[in-house]
Amino acid sequence: MRNVISLSCFLLLLLPSIHAQRGYSFTVGSGFSYYYGDLSAGFSNLFVRPVGHASVGYYFNNAISLRFGLSYTQLGSADSLVYQNRGRRLRNLHFRSPITEVSGILYWELIPDRKFNVSWQNKPHFTPYVFGGVAIFGFQPKAKHQGEWVKLQPLGTEGQYIAGSGKQPYPLLGLAFPFGFGVSHRFGRYLGNNVALSLEISYRKTLTDYIDDVSSDYPDLTALVEASGPLAATLSDRSGGGALGSPRGNPGVKDAYLFGLVSLTFYLDRLGYR
DSSP, X not given: OHHHXXXXXXXXXXXXXXXXOOEEEXXXXXXXXXXXXXXXXXXXXXXXXXXXXXXXXXXXXXXXXXXXXXXXXXXXXXXXXXXOSHHHHHHOOEEEEEEEEEEEEEEEESSOOTTTTTOOTTXXXXXXXXXXEEEEEEXXXXXXXXXXXXXXXXXXXXXXXXXXXXXXXXXXXXXXXXXXXXXXXXXXXXXXXXXXXXXXXXXXXXXXXXXXXXXXXXXXXXXXXXXXXXXXXXXXXSSSOXXXXXXXXXXXXXXXXXXXEEEEEEETTOTTOO
16 A cells, blocks of 8 residues: 555656656567465576566656556466475475456656657667556466366365354455566667567566465364365365464465566657657
């Protein structure tokens, strides 16, 4: 919530500088995604996944723009493939989850285009930029059992459906705060006056710890069987050695994910052709 308030205050401070220079854009890109959470340990290329992205942008002036975007990827990880620690490998948890994200992100170009809204004809432009914003994403963690991928949230693998456990089923919509940096180059005569290529890295800090279905501690497996069935107990404790109340994850650290994107931006209203 503090991040949202800070972003709102920044936008209010920006308003006096907004003037008649403005334009619209469409961006499409692809790249890779990566997950950080209770089932990650450093970086492993085994769990790099493709991501697709599209957005529409509105330019307030020659440095500031706002983009509304849609992204899709699939995150995943596995104890057995990531960790060298014997205890973690024995825990043997794994997951995959689709991520569908809708975002609103403010971009700040650090080298403003001095020809913005004057003349872009045959004039390349290069700039680094930074950005930050807010996103809502949907997810659905699954684990593989006997050759089939099983949805984990309806099973309550940490005892969410056990009466009196004090736990509630987690929602499958989450809030994230994307931020990052990139570089952009508009080609001018070489490819098109209204086309720019950008490379960017962004980190998504979320407010959920359940993208991977792992957060707190092991439940009472007998009670879990009664509440959700034997499959829930099997996927809660794949090692068979998780003692009641012992840590299954770390609830103090929320999950996150990262995007690396290569994108093309098309300026829709051909500003400067006068």
